[in-house]
Amino acid sequence: MEWEVVIGLEIHAQLATRSKIFSGASTSYGAEPNTQACAVDLGLPGVLPVLNKGAVAMAVKLGLATGCTIAPRSEFARKNYFYPDLPKGYQISQYDLPVVHDGAVTIELDDGSTKRIGVTRAHLEEDAGKSLHEGFEGVTGIDLNRAGTPLLEIVSEPDIRSSAEAVAYMKKIHTLVRYLGICDGNMQEGSFRCDANVSVRPAGQAEFGTRTEIKNVNSFRFVQQALDHEVERQIDVIESGGKVVQETRLFDAVKGETRSMRTKEEANDYRYFPDPDLLPLEIDEALVEEVRSELPELPDAKKQRFMDDYALPAYDASVLTASRELADYFEATAEAAGGEGKLAANWVMGELSGALNKAGLDITESPVSPAMLGGMLRRVSDQTISGKIAKQVFEAMWNGEGDADTVIDKHGLKQVTDTGAIEAMIDEVIAANPEQVAQYQAGKDKLLGFFVGQVMKASKGKANPEQVNELLRKKLAE
Amino acid sequence: MSLSNEQVNEIAHLARLRVDEADLPEYASNLSAILSFVDAMNAADTTGVEPLAHPLEMPQRLREDAVTEENQRERFQAVAPQVEAGLYLVPRVIE
Amino acid sequence: MSDTSKTVAELAAGLAAGTFSSEEITRAYLERIQGAGADLNAFITVTGDRALEAARAADDRRRSGDAGPLTGVPLAHKDIFCTRDVRTSCGSRMLDNFTAPYDAHVVERCQQAGMVCLGKTNMDEFAMGSSNETSYYGPVKNPWDTDAVPGGSSGGSAAAVAARLAPAATGTDTGGSIRQPAALCGITGLKPTYGRVSRYGMIAFASSLDQGGPMARTAEDCALLLEAMAGFDERDSTSVDRAVPRYSQELTGSLQGLRVGLPKEYFGDGLDPEVARVIDAAIGEYRELGVEFREISLANTELAVPAYYVIAPAECSSNLSRFDGVRFGYRCESPRDLEDLYKRSRGEGFGAEVKRRIMVGTYALSAGYFDAYYRKAQQMRRLIKNDFMAAFEDVDLILGPTSPTPAFNIGERADDPVKMYLSDLYTIAVNLAGLPGISLPAGFAGGRPVGLQLIGNYFDEGRLLNAAHRYQQVTDWHTRAPGAFA
Structure with missing residues (x-):
């Protein structure tokens, strides 16, 4: 039988605010345990949450960038459950009325085709703390520094039909949040992570199959692996006459498979209700306009512009707009090279990317600045040096020997045209x-x-x- | 509305409250009495009535995104039952 | 006349005139708390040394010409308000070992005014009760009759003021917890409009209903205290950013032509005839002052109590989840595992009434019951608010009894939660709507005090206090002291 895969992703993006969503404690990563957990984050008696305007503005930013409706009125609710990393015994989240809803993004697949994936909603909530098991005998240590860090949970429609689409969607959102400057996208530190809902159904069947939820997957590769494994597992279960159980599963990165989380004896009953400490959140047109005016050029628009202005092929434009930093680097290089877009693109994607990869450096850490690279490309186009010699010049610049003209002079690399x-x-x-x-x-x-x-x-x-x-x-x- | 001992046990579990077996009947009878009492609300027709969650119908005030809190770990952990190396300790959590 | 018989206004005048020092009167109150007042069990913690230190600082401040009207005046705080470095128990075993790391906004404001904190008063556990019998520290006795309850939950504050152990005290009112004990102890207590006084540092019972306020002997004292307590606080997002009037300067208005509504539902079957007689007499006094009465209807009054006993427990079930034995407060001995830690710490740390309410709230919010209970109650809440709003189209204030009966005996209602809940029949709707209300002494029934309640429109505390003050100008109920404490 032919099976169709149905996937929906819930992406949790930690918002890059300075302070927490409901308190004035710092959100910076890596501090000593519990030194960035204030009375509000610790849930001490009598203290109260006050919402961070920066977090709201960031949610609106994502909403605008994904064509969502910005809710003029939304609501915070309490999700009640007991866990040691959840200090108040409830998480403040949004339930019935999220801050933005009903948008979409377009993903691009390997074969060059595009697909629209609906964004059901994105809502604001607080992150929990961390439980540490290592180094203790019979006890668990609780660090609440992360408690209260703002999260934007971005929920997709079940429009995704393969693990490849899921990865493309996740990358799309990853690019978007970094473009918008609302999340650092650091997956190792958990700033960007996702839960995947997945089910399978016989091709052509209208209703969805029973879904499972894979929790907390924190790399693109793991998402692909986890989904591939889970889809295969579900098909095996059904084809061998069994039924998929609706449950939460964990991805074991070492074994490359998902496993059931020990099902608790009772179903969760979160007893959501409107948080009585927080009045409804109203977002007026003025705030929306203020945020709109701060929106950067978004990846899709930038890609089109690169194709139009620099005559780049679609592939180059896609690669160069994958991050705002890379796109900025490329543009600065092309400008310094006197508008030689394709030449700049070749060098940024080729020699430069290779060298950065090898050195394990980020584009923002490149020892060769866009001005230096562009300056060198000018010498290529004015025939001072050949393309071949340029590689030698680039290497010298990378090694800190100065800009192109200095290197050409010093090593007598000027092209002979006499x-x-x-x-x-x-x-x-x-x-x-x-x-x-x-x-x-x-x-x-x-x-x-x-x-x-x-x-x-x-x-x-x-x-x-x-x-x-x-x-x-x-x-x-x- | 009448609650059984078993239901009281379930609610107590959800609320993470230990209730002695011996006390269950009294809780069951008290809670049942309270629930019967609040069932009087059913006498009112609330069709189409918008629920009111806060007495003041005004929007939420927001604060600027600024770090205003300093580290007060020593002070806060002075009242904690069990801490080590700056961490709050609980019996081992199995995931 | 001993110093401890004076009102806040009289003490302020005496301090300003240099008739006595803050240290002298503070000492007098402390002696009385530990002497004649000790048996009332009105205090959980007495902060003698700190009080004397604060009194001396207040006297210095006055000498240096830096004093405000309340500088040096002692008061007591209900033990629900966090006080930095002083135990804040909320009347619970759960917090018996809890020393707050910060001050509540109300505590800060009183300190800034130069007031001297004598100690922390007894209360129903987590403010859940109408008799002060649910306190981990034992019941408070009513100074008028030590067999009787003082009311609750701010019973310690009410008893302390009535017995002249403190000239004033703070209280909190979630369903009547300032007004009902004020009525039962024969003092004046004001519950301000929701949002008027910051809830920061006030341990939450039901967040959308809780409001702190003053308890004292007179309306004038309450006006002085509210001026100090009220005001915007950015740490409470339900705090209202609105100027605080000089309430104590606005007590002079005439009541001629004031339109006051008498809700027929407040004079129905549940009302003790003796209490009804007292209220009738008060209505007579007000008529003399020029008030025009008209009958109004607050049709959903009776259903306010059931709605309240869904909403308040629902909110409390969530608010009290933070008491889990992990970061502060009571932790059980040798927990076997995490679940055991939670269940025993909470099971042993909370008393029976608190556990009942947590369970009712948990149930009301749980899957399948939310609409029938919580949502229904919030709809009732809208209807109740609408009743008040319609009434205030025609009247300026609403008048009625504070409590259907005078103080009942200790133990009399302790075994019947529902009967206990009906003690708040006339006060609860005010909290659901978030309106201000005041209770003032209006006479006696069977030798026990009876309170008169006035309810105002939003932020109309000035008018409430003025109407209460005018009444106290022509009556002397508020000056009566319990025989044993005169």
């Missing part, structure tokens, strides 16, 4: 290889490459290859 000098070298090469000259003249055209190579070698690569070609043809024809 016809007389090139002719002299050609004459030498012709004189040294009488046999090959005879063969060439007898019709073995392919030997031209040999002569070019010899001349370039004699010039230590600095002769202008086009000139060499042209002059050689002339001389050999004599």
Whole structure:
């Protein structure tokens, strides 16, 4: 039987606010345990939550960027359950009325096709603390620094039909939140993580199959693996006559499989109700407009502009707009290169990316600045150096030897364009290889490459290859 | 509305309250009496009435995103039952 | 006349005139708390040394010309308000070992005014009760008759003021917890409009209903205290940013032509005839002062109590989840595992009434029951508010009894929660609507005090206090002291 996969993702993005969602404690990562947990975060008696305007503005930003409706009135609710990393015994979240809802994003698949994935809603909530089991005998340590960090939970429609689409969607949202500057996207530190709801149904069947929820997957690769494994498992269960049980599962990254979380004896009953400490959240047109005016150019628009303004192919434009930093780097380079977009794109995606990868550096940490790279590309386009020599210049710049002109000067890399000098070298090469000259003249055209190579070698690569070609043809024809 | 001992046990579990077996009947009878009492609300027709969660019908005030709290861990943990290395300790949680 | 018989206004005048020092009167109150007043069990914690230190600081402040009207005046705080470095128990074993790391906003405001905190008063556990019998620290006795309850939940505050152990005290009112004990102890107590006084540092019972307020002997004293307590606080997002009037300067208005509504539902079957007689007499006094009475209807009054006993428990079931034995407060001995830690810490740390309410609230919010209980109650709440709003189209204030009966005996209603809940029949709707209300002494029934309640429109505390003050100008009920404490 042919099976159709149905996936919906719930992405949790930690918002990049300075302070927590309901308190003035810092959100910075990595502090000593419980040093960034204030009375509100600890749920001490008598203290009260006060909502962070920055978190609201960030939620609105995401809403605008995904074409969501911004709710003029939304509501905070309490989700009640007991857990040691949840200090108040309830999580403040949004339930009935989320802050933004009903939008969509367009994802691009490997075959170049695009697909629209609906965004059901995004709601604000507080993160929980962390339980630490290591280093203790029979007890668990609780660190509440993370408690109260603002989260935006972005819920997709069940529009996703494969693990590849799921990854494309997750990457799309990942790119978007970083463009918007609302989340650092750091998946290792847990700033961006997702829960996946997945089910399978016979192709053509209208109703959904029973779904399972895979909790807390924190890398693109794991999402793919977890979903592939879970889909296979569900199909196996059904094909061997069983039934999929609606449950929460965990992804075991070591084994590459999902496993059932120990089902508790009772179903969760979260007893949601409106938080009586917090009045309804009203977002007026003025706030929406203020946020709109701060919106950066979004990835889709930027990609189109790169294609239009720099005549880049779609693939290049996609790669270069994957992050705002990379796009900014590219644009600055292209500008410094005098508008040579395709040349800049080739270098950014090729030599530069390779070197960064090798060194394990981020684009923002590149030792070669866009001005330096662009400056060098100018020397390529004005024929001061050849493309081949450029690689040598790039390496020297990477190693801190200064900008392109300095390197070219220092190492005498300037391209030889003096016809007389090139002719002299050609004459030498012709004189040294009488046999090959005879063969060439007898019709073995392919030997031209040999002569070019010899001349370039004699010039230590600095002769202008086009000139060499042209002059050689002339001389050999004599 | 009348609650059984078993129901009281379930509610007590949800609320994480230990109730002695011996006290269950009294809780069951008290809670049943309270629930019967509040069932009087059913006498009122509330069709189409918008629920009122807060007496003041005004929007929520927001604060600026600024760090205003300093580390007071020592002070806060002075009242904690069990701490070690800055962490609150609980019996081992199995995940 | 001993110093402890004076009102706040009289003490303020005496301090300003240099007739006595804050240290002298503070000492007198402390002696009385530990002497004649000790048997009332009105205090959980007496902060003698701190009080004397604060009194001396107040006297210094006055000498340096930096004193406000209340500087040096002692008061007691209900033990629901967090006091930095002083035990804040909320009347519960759960917090018997809890020293608050911060002050409540109300406590800060009183301190800024230079007031001297004598100690923390006894109360029903987590403010859940109408008799002060649910306190972990034992019941408070009514100074008028030590067999009787003082009312609750602010019973310690009411008894302390009535017995002249403190000239004033703070209280909190979620369903009548300031007004009902004020009535039962023969003092004046004001529950302000929701949002008028910050809830920061006030341990939450039911967040959408809780409001702190003053308890003292006279309306004038309550006006002075409210001026100090009220005001915007950015730490409470339900705190209202609205100027605080000089209530004590606005007590002079005439009541001529004031339209006052008498809700027929407040004079029905449940009302003790003796109490009814007292209220009738008060209506007569007000008529003399020029008040025009008209009958009104608050049709959903009777259903306010059931609605309240869904909403308040629902909110409390969630508010009290933070008491889990992990970060502060009571933790059971040698927990076997996490669940055992939660269940025993909470089971042993909370008393029976608190557990009952947590369970009722848990049930009312649970899957399948939410609409029938919680949502229904919130709809009732809308109807109740609408009743008041319609009434205030025609009247300026509403008048009635505070409590259907005078103080009942200790133990009399302790075994019947529902009967106990009906003690708040006339006060609860005010909290559901978030309106201000005041209770003032209006006479006696069977030798026990009877309270008269006035209810105002939102933020109309000034008018309430003025109407109460005018009444106290022509009557002397508020000056009566219990025989044993005169």
